[in-house]
Amino acid sequence: MDVITMLKQLAEGMIVTGQIFFLTLLFSLPLGLIIAFGRMSKNGLIRTVSKIYISIMRGTPLMLQLIVVYFAPYYVFGVRFGSGYRMVAVILGFVLNYAAYFAEIYRAGIQAIPVGQHEAAQVLGFSKGQTFFRIILPQVIKRILPPVTNEVITLVKDTSLAFVLTVAEMFTLAKQIAAAQTTVIPLMVAGLFYYIFNLLVAFVMELIEKKLGYYR
Amino acid sequence: MNLLEINHMKKSFGDLEVIRDFSLSVREGEVVSIIGPSGSGKSTILRCATLLEQMDDGDLIYMGEYAAKSVNGKSVYMGKGVLKKIRSYFGLVFQNFNLFPHYNVLKNIMDAPVTVGKVPKEEAKERALKLLDQLGLSEKGQAYPYQLSGGQQQRVSIARALALQPKILFFDEPTSALDPELTGEVLRVIKELAAQKMTMIIVTHEMQFAKELSDRIIFMENGVVVQEGTPDEVFHSENERIREFIGKIEAVY
Amino acid sequence: MKKLLALLLCTAMTAFMLTGCGDGAQDAKSPAEAVSREDGDRTTFTVGFDAEFPPYGYMDDNGEYVGFDLSLAQEVCDRNGWELVKQPINWDTKDMELSSGAIDCIWNGFTINGREDSYTWSVPYVDNSQVFVVAADAGIASQADLAGKVVAVQADSSALAALNNEENTALTESFASLNQFADYNTAFMDLEAGAVDAVAMDIGVANYQMESREAGKFVILDEYLSTEQYGVGFLLGNESLRDQVQNTLFEMVEDGTFAKIAEEWGLSDVVCLTADAE
Numbered sequence: 001m002d003v004i005t006m007l008k009q010l011a012e013g014m015i016v017t018g019q020i021f022f023l024t025l026l027f028s029l030p031l032g033l034i035i036a037f038g039r040m041s042k043n044g045l046i047r048t049v050s051k052i053y054i055s056i057m058r059g060t061p062l063m064l065q066l067i068v069v070y071f072a073p074y075y076v077f078g079v080r081f082g083s084g085y086r087m088v089a090v091i092l093g094f095v096l097n098y099a100a101y102f103a104e105i106y107r108a109g110i111q112a113i114p115v116g117q118h119e120a121a122q123v124l125g126f127s128k129g130q131t132f133f134r135i136i137l138p139q140v141i142k143r144i145l146p147p148v149t150n151e152v153i154t155l156v157k158d159t160s161l162a163f164v165l166t167v168a169e170m171f172t173l174a175k176q177i178a179a180a181q182t183t184v185i186p187l188m189v190a191g192l193f194y195y196i197f198n199l200l201v202a203f204v205m206e207l208i209e210k211k212l213g214y215y216r
Numbered sequence: 217m218n219l220l221e222i223n224h225m226k227k228s229f230g231d232l233e234v235i236r237d238f239s240l241s242v243r244e245g246e247v248v249s250i251i252g253p254s255g256s257g258k259s260t261i262l263r264c265a266t267l268l269e270q271m272d273d274g275d276l277i278y279m280g281e282y283a284a285k286s287v288n289g290k291s292v293y294m295g296k297g298v299l300k301k302i303r304s305y306f307g308l309v310f311q312n313f314n315l316f317p318h319y320n321v322l323k324n325i326m327d328a329p330v331t332v333g334k335v336p337k338e339e340a341k342e343r344a345l346k347l348l349d350q351l352g353l354s355e356k357g358q359a360y361p362y363q364l365s366g367g368q369q370q371r372v373s374i375a376r377a378l379a380l381q382p383k384i385l386f387f388d389e390p391t392s393a394l395d396p397e398l399t400g401e402v403l404r405v406i407k408e409l410a411a412q413k414m415t416m417i418i419v420t421h422e423m424q425f426a427k428e429l430s431d432r433i434i435f436m437e438n439g440v441v442v443q444e445g446t447p448d449e450v451f452h453s454e455n456e457r458i459r460e461f462i463g464k465i466e467a468v469y
Numbered sequence: 470m471k472k473l474l475a476l477l478l479c480t481a482m483t484a485f486m487l488t489g490c491g492d493g494a495q496d497a498k499s500p501a502e503a504v505s506r507e508d509g510d511r512t513t514f515t516v517g518f519d520a521e522f523p524p525y526g527y528m529d530d531n532g533e534y535v536g537f538d539l540s541l542a543q544e545v546c547d548r549n550g551w552e553l554v555k556q557p558i559n560w561d562t563k564d565m566e567l568s569s570g571a572i573d574c575i576w577n578g579f580t581i582n583g584r585e586d587s588y589t590w591s592v593p594y595v596d597n598s599q600v601f602v603v604a605a606d607a608g609i610a611s612q613a614d615l616a617g618k619v620v621a622v623q624a625d626s627s628a629l630a631a632l633n634n635e636e637n638t639a640l641t642e643s644f645a646s647l648n649q650f651a652d653y654n655t656a657f658m659d660l661e662a663g664a665v666d667a668v669a670m671d672i673g674v675a676n677y678q679m680e681s682r683e684a685g686k687f688v689i690l691d692e693y694l695s696t697e698q699y700g701v702g703f704l705l706g707n708e709s710l711r712d713q714v715q716n717t718l719f720e721m722v723e724d725g726t727f728a729k730i731a732e733e734w735g736l737s738d739v740v741c742l743t744a745d746a747e
Contacts, residue, residue, distance in 0.1 A: 116314035117314060117316065119268050119314065120310065120315075121316075122267075122303075123268065124377075125328060125333070125380070130332075134327070135316055215360045216317065
């Protein structure tokens with residue numbers, strides 16, 4: 001197999017890797033915010049449930065979570081599913097896991113905002129929603145950018161875990177090509193791809209950080 | 217009619233009785249200063265009056281409208297809508313300014329009138345520029361809070377409170393977080409407001425300032441009013457504790 | 470408090486596993502029945518296979534999944550008017566894939582020996598043995614020479630099962646260590662690098678791996694670890710689908726198609742399905 005063919009095949013995997021990456025961020029970032037609210041809720045039950053959720057998601061391997069999400073419909077509910085559920089399970093597993101991490105990052109960021117910001121907004125007559133979205137959240141985003149960047153970079157590499165459900169993302173394909181061709185080149189190409197992907201991620205996050213650097 | 221009326225306010229934090237029985241009536245154009253040692257409950261009165269805290273018992277009435285009413289020894293607060301309207305009657309200037317760091321000076325001042333007061337953007341901007349001009353900050357509209365000195369930040373926060381055109385303005389130790397050389401510019405602004413007959417309630421440690429400016433001074437200690445009267449009456453009080461406190465403060469400044 | 474929490478977690482997990490296993494056993498019949506009822510109007514046939522297992526199932530130069538087993542499956546589908554769905558699976562979760570209905574069968578150099586009661590099997594179609602591959606210049610000529618050596622074996626593979634078999638306890642215990650790896654490519658890289666001294670694996674796979682590498686570098690020990698057979702594994706109780714596939718295989722043997730496909734994949738020496746088996 002020549003290198004061009006190999007790259008072409010890996011490229012298909014890259015598209016899937018990109019899909020897992022973007023869909024995970026798209027859903028886990030807002031879900032994380034909701035869980036963070038639950039974690040800080042005045043209602044003890046909601047608070048405890050959120051805490052347990054975060055504890056389980058952070059305390060068990062993501063690979064195991066992917067397997068559980070994929071097989072749970074059958075083993076828990078007895079529903080037999082088609083193979084199309086594979087990719088859905090991967091996205092679901094990643095979103096549930098990353099939302100837990102993002103929730104804790106949001107919580108730290110929200111709690112770091114001085115109480116005076118809430119009070120100033122309240123006295124000025126802002127509603128709770130206006131206070132959060134106009135005053136608090138923009139400041140939270142600036143503060144949590146560094147830890148979020150860390151998580152996003154980890155996510156790029158974690159997408160390779162989708163191989164346990166044999167979703168044809170790049171790492172799964174790289175391993176299959178490597179096995180068929182008895183060569184390590186696909187694995188090297190995969191490594192290079194993850195590295196370049198992460199360079200891009202770091203670059204974009206740095207741009208955002210710069211953009212928000214107009215105030216302190 | 218009194219702009220503000222507080223009847224028999226009581227407030228505890230856990231077992232600690234911070235305010236035992238506090239009443240106050242403020243007429244339009246009056247300047248009232250509240251002085252007293254730390255922990256005497258002055259700031260708690262402001263926080264209860266501005267609805268940042270809820271009192272345990274007592275009435276809170278603005279322009280004849282109840283924000284809270286004492287029923288069977290407990291304060292019952294009005295609904296969201298009423299409180300929202302009442303919030304538009306007053307403004308509060310914080311000790312630590314609490315400006316919004318991600319907004320420039322102009323936006324800090326304009327944001328509440330536009331989003332809360334539904335004032336058209338152009339009008340709000342005009343109003344903000346006029347205020348900045350009055351407070352000697354016309355150059356600073358595009359600056360961000362971190363680029364300003366403490367005195368400038370406090371003046372912006374006064375402008376922010378004024379932009380909502382409140383009937384009454386509260387100050388919570390407005391110069392305590394400032395370097396001594398910066399307090400003058402803030403005090404001057406407050407004096408100008410007094411000259412314009414702005415109704416104000418000021419918690420402060422600046423005795424000389426309180427003496428010059430106030431129509432009435434309230435001296436508090438341990439959650440109760442020890443003396444209330446004209447600056448003359450309070451500053452020449454026979455009360456041992458007041459004499460001691462004023463002596464100490466004046467020695468420091 | 471912590472102890473209590475740990476206890477709770479253990480209880481919950483045990484309960485989950487027990488009910489999980491229980492359900493699996495109880496339901497073994499009912500889902501199979503559900504499947505068999507569908508068989509009349511079956512339109513697709515989903516084969517689960519490990520895509521890193523040439524020549525039985527793997528990715529070819531064009532990125533297509535091919536292999537001896539997949540060619541057989543394709544022919545079976547063509548004859549039954551089914552559409553073949555080639556579903557690569559993770560070998561570690563193959564049972565869950567099968568019982569959850571994500572795949573219809575495991576057809577992938579799947580060893581019957583030792584798993585007789587876990588699946589509904591087709592008749593064996595490949596006679597496969599487990600062997601040791603060593604570097605030609607390592608001076609290892611017999612199983613006795615493996616004493617004190619590092620041996621590698623694929624996780625959850627037939628070779629591992631054979632090594633863990635009581636008959637081979639003495640042999641396995643003589644190794645310095647027994648390493649489990651995820652795929653054969655890594656194992657051969659280890660062997661090449663000298664990180665392991667021998668790899669235990671299927672003979673067919675061993676031949677394929679050795680052909681695609683430098684000639685004469687590796688040898689297969691003459692002493693076989695075990696002799697075993699491959700079959701197609703169906704969900705326990707799913708006889709109707711098994712019979713349908715198996716009958717088609719017999720047809721293919723009779724008209725020579727089976728032999729032709731085996732020849733295409735260079736496996737004529739190991740196939741064992743004859744018309745007599747019927």
